[in-house]
Each structure stands twice: as structure tokens, then as C-alpha cells.
Amino acid sequence: MDLxxxxxxxxxxxxxxxxxxxxxxxxxxxxxxxxxxSHGDTVMIGSFAGLxxxxxxxxxYPELAVFWMTLWVLLAAVxxxxxxxxxxxxxxxxxxxxxxxxxxxxATMMLGTVLRESIRLFFPDGSNPQTFPGLxxxxxxxxGNLNLRFDNIVLFCSGACIIALVHLVINRTRLGMAIRAxxxxxxxxxxxxxxxxxxxLATFALGSSVAAFAGVMNGMYYNExxxxxxxxxxxxxxxxxVIGGLGNVYGAILGGFIFAFLQTIGxxxxxxxxxxxxVFAFGAVILLMAWRPTGLIAEPASKRV
Amino acid sequence: xxxKREKAGFEPLYIDNVYVAYGKADVLSDVSMExxxxxxxxxxxxxGAGKSTLIRAILGLTPPRQGSIAFDGVxxxxxxxxxxxxxxxxxxxxxxxxxxxxSVYENLLMGAYQEKSRARIRxxxxxxxALFPRLEERSRQLAGTMSGGExxxxxxxxxxxRAPKLLVIDEPSLGLxxxxxxxxFRIIRKICEEGTAVFLVEQNVRQTLAIAHxxxxxxxxxxxxxxxxxxxxxxxxxxKAYFG
Numbered sequence: 001m002d003l004x005x006x007x008x009x010x011x012x013x014x015x016x017x018x019x020x021x022x023x024x025x026x027x028x029x030x031x032x033x034x035x036x037x038s039h040g041d042t043v044m045i046g047s048f049a050g051l052x053x054x055x056x057x058x059x060x061y062p063e064l065a066v067f068w069m070t071l072w073v074l075l076a077a078v079x080x081x082x083x084x085x086x087x088x089x090x091x092x093x094x095x096x097x098x099x100x101x102x103x104x105x106x107a108t109m110m111l112g113t114v115l116r117e118s119i120r121l122f123f124p125d126g127s128n129p130q131t132f133p134g135l136x137x138x139x140x141x142x143x144g145n146l147n148l149r150f151d152n153i154v155l156f157c158s159g160a161c162i163i164a165l166v167h168l169v170i171n172r173t174r175l176g177m178a179i180r181a182x183x184x185x186x187x188x189x190x191x192x193x194x195x196x197x198x199x200x201l202a203t204f205a206l207g208s209s210v211a212a213f214a215g216v217m218n219g220m221y222y223n224e225x226x227x228x229x230x231x232x233x234x235x236x237x238x239x240x241x242v243i244g245g246l247g248n249v250y251g252a253i254l255g256g257f258i259f260a261f262l263q264t265i266g267x268x269x270x271x272x273x274x275x276x277x278x279v280f281a282f283g284a285v286i287l288l289m290a291w292r293p294t295g296l297i298a299e300p301a302s303k304r305v
Numbered sequence: 306x307x308x309k310r311e312k313a314g315f316e317p318l319y320i321d322n323v324y325v326a327y328g329k330a331d332v333l334s335d336v337s338m339e340x341x342x343x344x345x346x347x348x349x350x351x352x353g354a355g356k357s358t359l360i361r362a363i364l365g366l367t368p369p370r371q372g373s374i375a376f377d378g379v380x381x382x383x384x385x386x387x388x389x390x391x392x393x394x395x396x397x398x399x400x401x402x403x404x405x406x407x408s409v410y411e412n413l414l415m416g417a418y419q420e421k422s423r424a425r426i427r428x429x430x431x432x433x434x435a436l437f438p439r440l441e442e443r444s445r446q447l448a449g450t451m452s453g454g455e456x457x458x459x460x461x462x463x464x465x466x467r468a469p470k471l472l473v474i475d476e477p478s479l480g481l482x483x484x485x486x487x488x489x490f491r492i493i494r495k496i497c498e499e500g501t502a503v504f505l506v507e508q509n510v511r512q513t514l515a516i517a518h519x520x521x522x523x524x525x526x527x528x529x530x531x532x533x534x535x536x537x538x539x540x541x542x543x544x545k546a547y548f549g
Contacts, residue, residue, distance in 0.1 A: 174418075181404050181415050187366060188402035192463070193390035193419040 002145035011264035013152055016159035019256025020214035021237030024207035026252035030183035031203045034093055034104045038112035040234015042081055042208055046215025047225040048119055049080035054133050070135045077212040085208025086201045119227040129226040132219030155217050162213055163253060179203055239285045245295025315470045316378040317341045323372035325362050332358045333526045345503040347513045350523035356506045357399055360475050364396055365389045391419055395469035399476045401460040405449025409440050412448050412459050416466030433462040454485045471502045478509050490516055514538050
């Protein structure tokens with residue numbers, strides 16, 4: 001029983017992280033009809049921006065309270081990644097829209113490589129894994145096989161708050177209404193007076209900020225980051241978004257948790273081969289796609305004609 | 306950027322020697338028109354005459370490659386669509402183009418996207434609901450689940466939400482039943498009587514000329530006739546543009 005609870009807890013943590021990454025994929029696809037393959041590496045940049053901030057604070061303000069420290073690390077990650085996202089959209093994705101969509105796919109993939117290699121080459125000792133600080137106090141609660149870590153609970157709850165916030169922005173604000181309008185009919189939205197470029201930039205800032213949080217969360221959860229983490233996180237986030245039905249924010253969140261659930265199942269049923277949990281999960285994704293080609297929460301087919 | 310809100314008076318929309326091309330082929334060549342305040346100007350022409358392209362050029366979606374478009378005394382030829390809309394041009398696009406996964410209420414709000422004053426939004430909303438009581442009954446329904454006629458109401462109501470100076474209407478009667486078409490023409494006349502200039506693009510020649518004050522005929526990307534509605538009714542170019 002304890003063990004099952006422990007698996008559930010870990011699964012939920014991972015699921016939250018994947019959901020946060022998947023939300024970005026689905027938002028970008030919604031407004032621009034593109035898959036931004038560099039999104040996973042954007043998450044990685046978030047981790048490293050947070051780490052850099054932590055080092056900087058550590059050398060100049062070592063006495064800073066934990067709360068402020070965490071907040072600054074988060075802010076640094078969000079600021080850097082939001083800027084990077086907006087730059088990617090404005091300098092690369094929007095101009096490339098005049099060409100075939102495959103060009104955008106290729107360009108974002110290449111951008112991912114550039115981001116990865118830049119960290120490897122230019123971040124101090126970037127080719128080796130870096131220790132990411134736990135930041136929060138390492139209180140934990142042990143009962144039998146169940147080990148509840150305080151920082152995990154905080155991370156999970158903050159992740160849930162971020163998702164709730166995204167939901168509010170999309171559904172309850174004028175900006176969110178414009179984002180949905182652009183996603184449903186870009187030209188009609190412009191005819192209503194929506195500034196298309198502004199909405200694209202805002203969407204990329206939003207999706208990337210959420211990813212930055214996932215990056216910091218990833219660092220704090222594993223206490224280690226390396227320049228390659230974005231590759232797997234990107235593949236997982238993309239799969240989650242597709243499982244849920246691309247373009248649907250709730251689908252992406254659901255997809256993230258399903259993927260984490262699949263990984264966890266993989267570990268539980270094959271404890272002797274837990275290294276293959278990703279193989280199991282991705283295999284299950286292929287089966288899911290064969291069963292529901294349009295994703296679990298399907299968009300009405302009439303949407304894009 | 307301050308937008309004058311008085312509807313009645315604006316400098317006309319001048320379209321001056323406009324050429325629009327998709328790729329290398331000119332879809333419009335040397336098109337010149339004048340759309341004046343206080344009246345319904347119509348644009349007639351068969352399929353592929355370039356009517357919708359002209360609309361796209363006016364609203365900045367497909368900027369002309371040559372020539373100029375000026376509205377209210379300002380050159381808007383190469384402005385972005387949202388800037389042009391801010392100057393007081395609204396559009397009821399061809400094929401309605403409502404937002405299918407938004408409620409009727411949200412669709413109407415989108416029409417007033419640039420309006421900051423909540424009081425003014427509420428006031429125009431009341432007006433639109435008075436014009437189409439059905440929209441008020443269905444305000445929570447997703448627009449994509451409504452019937453074609455109801456969607457047309459949403460699209461027209463949305464176009465009126467910002468009390469524009471000039472309303473561009475592209476093929477409003479396409480795909481509607483004859484009764485709804487009549488209703489549409491009645492509403493368009495009413496919109497004009499309340500002080501909004503209307504640029505009406507239509508294939509339905511007889512009914513359009515019955516309510517329009519002035520009109521142009523487009524054929525193969527060129528203006529082949531222009532004049533008062535009375536003149537156009539007699540003109541043989543109109544016959545030609547439609548029947549070869």
C-alpha cells in the first residue's frame with residue numbers, strides 16, 4: 001500500500017512537470033499551427049538560467065532567505081525563457097510561415113540543437129551535469145515505504161496553481177479571448193482588431209514561462225541538470241500534447257499525467273527493467289495513437305478547413 | 306492613437322489605382338473607387354471578379370502591390386489590419402467566419418475587442434440584442450453549434466459591436482434562405498439609416514441595387530462600370546459582367 005502511494009506521488013510529480021511542458025506545445029500549435037520542437041530545450045534553458053541566478057545570489061547575497069532565493073531563481077528562469085520564446089517566435093517562426101510548414105519544423109529542431117550546444121560550450125563546465133540546489137528545506141515525512149518530501153508537495157501545489165492561472169488567463173481575460181480567437185480563425189481575429197503579432201508574442205511568453213517553471217521544477221526534483229535534459233522532456237511534452245489532442249490545453253494537461261502514469265506503470269510491472277520505462281511509455285503512446293488518432297480530447301473535424 | 310467616435314462624418318474611403326497580386330498574377334488591376342459616408346455603396350461582380358480580394362486589400366490582409374487606399378484622410382495602404390480597424394472600419398467577412406468554439410456572447414465581445422469602455426460595450430450589446438433578440442436568448446450557446454441563419458446573425462451583430470464608421474459586408478446572403486436574405490437586406494438598410502456607411506459586396510444584383518445608393522461593377526479584376534444604383538440597373542455592363 002505504501003509503495004503504491006509512493007508510486008502515485010512520484011507519478012503525480014512527473015505528470016505535473018510533463019503537463020507544464022505540454023501546455024506550451026499545445027498553445028503554440030493553437031495560435032500558429034506549428035510544432036516548436038525547440039520547446040524542450042527552452043525548458044532546459046530555464047533550468048540553467050535558474051541555476052545561474054542561484055550561483056550569482058550565492059556569491060553576492062548568501063544570507064538571503066530561502067523563500068526569496070527560490071523566488072529569484074524562478075523569476076530569472078521565467079524572464080530568460082519568456083524572452084527566448086518571444087524572440088524565437090518573432091525572428092524565426094512568424095517569418096517562416098510564408099514557406100512550407102516543414103521548414104518551420106526543421107528550423108525549430110535546429111534551434112533546439114543550437115540551444116543545447118550553446119549551454120554545453122558556453123555555460124561554465126556546461127558539458128558535465130550540474131548540481132541543482134534543492135532550495136526548499138528538505139523536510140520529509142516517512143511512513144513505512146512512503147516518503148513524502150516537503151519540497152515535492154510545494155512543487156506540486158505550485159504547478160497546480162500555475163495551471164489554474166493559465167486556465168484563468170485563457171478563459172477569463174481579454175488577452176485569453178484574443179488568443180482563442182486567433183487559434184480558431186486567425187484572419188477573422190485580425191478583422192476584429194486583434195494585433196496578431198502581439199498575440200503571438202504573448203502566447204509564446206505565456207507558454208515559455210510555464211516551461212521555465214517546469215525547468216526549475218525538474219532541477220529541484222532531480223537535483224541535477226545537464227544540457228541534454230530538454231531532449232527527452234521535449235519528446236515527452238510533445239507526446240503528451242498529442243495524446244491529449246493538439247490545440248487543447250486540458251488535453252495537454254491530461255496527456256502529461258497519462259504519460260507519467262504510463263512510465264510509473266512501466267516501473268511497477270517491470271521492476272527488473274525500470275531503465276526501460278520510457279520505452280514502455282512511448283510504446284504505449286504509439287498504441288494510444290493507433291486507437292485514437294485525433295487524441296483523447298478530439299477537436300471537431302470541422303475546425304480547420 | 307485617438308479615434309474620433311462621431312460616426313456620421315468621415316472623409317471618404319478612396320481606393321486609387323490599386324493593383325493586388327497573389328504571387329505574380331494580378332487579381333485586381335487599376336481599381337479606383339470612392340466610398341462616401343451616409344450611403345450604401347455596392348460592389349457587384351461574378352465569381353472570381355476580385356471582389357473579396359478588394360476587401361482584403363482595404364482591410365490590410367492582402368496589401369496592394371501598387372496604388373493607394375486612404376480612409377478618413379489617412380493613407381492606410383500598408384497598415385496592419387488592427388490599425389485599420391482602429392480607424393473605424395469593421396468587416397462582416399465572407400462565409401461569416403464566426404469563432405465556433407466561443408459562445409455567442411464572446412463572439413460579440415470580440416467585435417468590440419478594441420473598445421475599452423465597458424459602458425459603451427454594454428450599450429452596443431443592448432442595441433445588437435434589440436436587433437437580434439435570438440442572440441440574447443442564445444448568448445451562452447457555442448456559436449459553432451448554431452444554424453446557418455443564426456450564425457449569420459452572430460456575424461452581423463459582431464460587425465456592429467464597435468459602432469464603425471464604415472461597415473464592409475462581404476456576401477451576406479450567401480447560403481441563406483430567401484426569407485433570411487430579405488431580412489438581411491432590411492437590416493443593412495437600417496444600419497445605413499443609423500449613420501454607418503456600408504460597402505456591400507454581393508452577387509444578388511437585383512436586391513442589392515434596390516437598397517444601394519451607388520455601385521461599382523468588377524469584372525476580371527477591373528472596374529467596368531460605376532454610378533448610381535439607378536444608372537447601374539440600366540447599364541449593359543452589368544448584364545455583361547454577369548451573363549458574359
